Amino acid sequence: MSPDQQLDRKTFERVRGLIHQRAGIALGDSKQAMVQGRLAKRLRALRVDSLPSYLDQLDGNPQSDEWQHFTNALTTNLTAFFRESHHFEHLAQQLRLAKGQDLFRIWCSASSTGEEPWSIAMVVDEVGQQGPRKVEIMATDIDTQVLQTAAQGIYQLERIEGLSVARRQRFFLKGQGPKLGRCRVRPALLKRVQFQQLNLLSGRWPIEAPLDVVFCRNVMIYFEKASQRDLVRRFAALLKPGGHLYVGHSESQFHCEDVLDLVERTTYRRRAP
Template sequence: MNTEFLFTESDFTRVRTLIHRRAGIALGEQKRQMVYSRLSRRLRELGLPEFSTYLAMLESRPDGDEWQAFINSLTTNLTSFFREAHHFPVLADFVKQRKQPLEIWCAAASTGEEPYSLAMTLIEALGASAASSARIIATDIDTAVLARAAAGVFNLEQARALGETRLKRFFSKGTGANAGKVRIRPEVAAMVKFSQLNLLDRAWSVKEPVDAIFCRNVMIYFDKPTQKEILDRFMPLLKPGGLLFAGHSENASLVNPGFKPLGHTVYSLGGARRGVAA
């Protein structure tokens, strides 16, 4: 393979070790080309001649700013509004039974589509007044996507999939230089608080129990010991009767038997309960 930068098997092994140590991400052998492509941008920007030089720089500066750029480069941020749509009617039914105010943790906020979908669901289920007291904690390890999420600006074509009713209710259309874009309305944005959080950190900023945790399509990037550690830490952060929502290919109960399946990738610590479809 003709490459711009020297990228040896040893370099790839070091990248895999470092990203697992810093972010818990388990990169398979098949990810070599992806790693080269994404990190090559960092080498170009920093004017470095080869991967070994870049990795040595990282290792020599354990608290350096480049670590965040390294993590941002290797994280995957595939998302969309109301992705895995079967979860949102479950959430709507669930929140109607819960004591107010509600707190929901979105543990992989990415560019904001998921936490804003949660906010829209709460408004539709509870009404704007009741939902306004809810708090959606939206975290991600990637600071670049969090900045985009907090801005709340999306392409109009991307938001059209929501339908005209939701588009009018929850977004403002841009004009002039912003034509073709939409911004999430302030009353929706006010329900969401974005912050950086690494699920591997020893201490999380989320310390008090919440009504529901959305951690979807995250565990697939971790090995089984890391998955179990994170799920173990989720357990005391769910209020009694609280729910965990996982991704379509993730099975929390296989990793941590304390989580009981209630439906398709919806889990509770207390087993089946009324109001949640099994």
């Protein structure tokens, strides 16, 4: 990396301010090296000489498509199939308790590359006729690149090694020939999830109430406490009484006891009004 592309403290603070303003992400001091490495790729792609010049271009054009690339570059996407499996066990219970219900609606609000929404879809499929008559799964993320990966449902085989043989055979197709070493979610499962881009900190969400379940796991840790509390209250407002919110293992203490009850580890239930 050339000297002009080095990320000094002043420029890092500027990046922190821009990504917080744009996406609500609070970058910690330890993220400076990560930011430098990821933005250097954008500079090379655009043939921009320096980080301050790149940021000037962003500041000068609020509607530029580059803002999405900037956001994508600084978004962390760590996920796995059936990560924090107790949530999926609880979801299966709720689906069975809703047997005969006309419509059961689930929002996966930070879908990343798709492992979470496809895990949800697998649970829905496994419960089958023992659950609601119809289940709607909506999956969103701020990062358009990971959403594209999620919607395609194509993964390296090692990504599904943690699944049982039965689940691998039931829900995935193995690639052949030039696609050897990869797998794809089966078409029947692909139809179960609707994907769209969404910024959780935007003023308006294209998500309608009432919802039965909201997944928002391991994303709020990147937001400030005030933003976390606001998000949780907005989720609660969309949930029907008795609906559930699943959060990540490092996320708690939202001070929303008036609207949500902690019923299990990182599992909250909407209180009746």
